[in-house]
Amino acid sequence: MSVLDLFALSEKTALVTGASRGLGRAMALALAEAGADVVCASSKPNGAADTANAIRALGRRAWTVSADLANRDELQAMVAGIQRDIGAVDILVNNGGSIARHPATEFPAGEWDRVLQTNLDSVFFLSQQLGRSMIERRSGKIINIASLLSFSGGITVPAYTASKHAVAGLTKALANEWAKHDVQVNAIAPGYFTTDNTQRLRDDAQRNAEISARIPAGRWGDPADLGGAVVFLASPASNYINGHVLVVDGGWMAR
Numbered sequence: 001m002s003v004l005d006l007f008a009l010s011e012k013t014a015l016v017t018g019a020s021r022g023l024g025r026a027m028a029l030a031l032a033e034a035g036a037d038v039v040c041a042s043s044k045p046n047g048a049a050d051t052a053n054a055i056r057a058l059g060r061r062a063w064t065v066s067a068d069l070a071n072r073d074e075l076q077a078m079v080a081g082i083q084r085d086i087g088a089v090d091i092l093v094n095n096g097g098s099i100a101r102h103p104a105t106e107f108p109a110g111e112w113d114r115v116l117q118t119n120l121d122s123v124f125f126l127s128q129q130l131g132r133s134m135i136e137r138r139s140g141k142i143i144n145i146a147s148l149l150s151f152s153g154g155i156t157v158p159a160y161t162a163s164k165h166a167v168a169g170l171t172k173a174l175a176n177e178w179a180k181h182d183v184q185v186n187a188i189a190p191g192y193f194t195t196d197n198t199q200r201l202r203d204d205a206q207r208n209a210e211i212s213a214r215i216p217a218g219r220w221g222d223p224a225d226l227g228g229a230v231v232f233l234a235s236p237a238s239n240y241i242n243g244h245v246l247v248v249d250g251g252w253m254a255r
Contacts, residue, residue: 006237010035014234015082015089017041017069017126018096020048022195023145023223027093029054030227031234036091037061039082043068043096069096070117072125079129088137089130091234094123094167095145099160099197112159119163120170127174127185135181141234144171146189146245148252168245175243184242186233191249193221216251 014031018024019040025048028038032055040048040055045066055062063086067074082089098118100111127142134140147164154161168187175185192198192211202208202220212220229248232238247253 003237007231007235008035009091009231009235012036012090012234013039013087014091014093015039015041015126015130016093016095017122019051020044021051022197023190023193023226024048024093024095025051025054026223027095027226027230029058030224030231031091031093032058032060032062033227034231034235035060036234039063039065039086039089041065041067041078041096069098069122070114072121075122075125076129079126083133088133090134090139091141091143092126092130093143093145093230093234094126096122097145097160097163097197099157101156101200103156104158107158115159116163119160120166123167124170127170131174131178131183134183135178138182140178140183141238142174142183142185143230143233144185144187146171146187148189148191148247148249150187150189150245151253171245172243179242182239184233184238186238186241186243187245188226188229188233189245189247189249190226191215191221191247191252193223193225195223214252214255215249216254219250221248221250 014036016028019028020042032038037060038055040051042048048064052062052064067078098115144167146168149161150164150168171187
């Protein structure tokens, strides 16, 4: 097998949450370009239809599924439907997430619960449900989407920061248990990307300028910039990488 062959994902099926737009859509397309068939999950029925159609145009199979990531019953039903109607999932990309911005002294309890359930609980329960089958087959890749706020505190986003710190820790905890079963669990920590979640930052001229000035690459990331990282961590090329948080940030963390 050549080095390039190690990055091929043919005959693999991936599940990507939050696949309707932004980073999730870009990663779903990248996996398909590398040869994978992709289950595209979103919070609304057929919410990822455009992504699925784009994947089919690449000659790969694609399906759309939906669930509220904060609802454990819906997650369980979604996984059961995938396993019944589509089959085994070889690659899980836990990308779907939520953010809320409030000063810590005024942060609503309901918003705290929603962000933690969406960003953290769903990562664990999807990994748990699909990880059982991966362990039985002795083959699987789980890729969690962390954040630069897995390393720092941010401003007015305490729930998001707490969830992303926890995602980094959970990635390592699962890797410690599952590496011996040939299941690799890793994470990607995107830097500042042009997505819906960062729209408010980009609309703030002062904050936008401050962030841009710190990025050595001189620009915010485009969702397509995650394609290589997700394909690498989903492929046999990363078979000896476990519990790693891969930062894709244009050099932000190096400053």
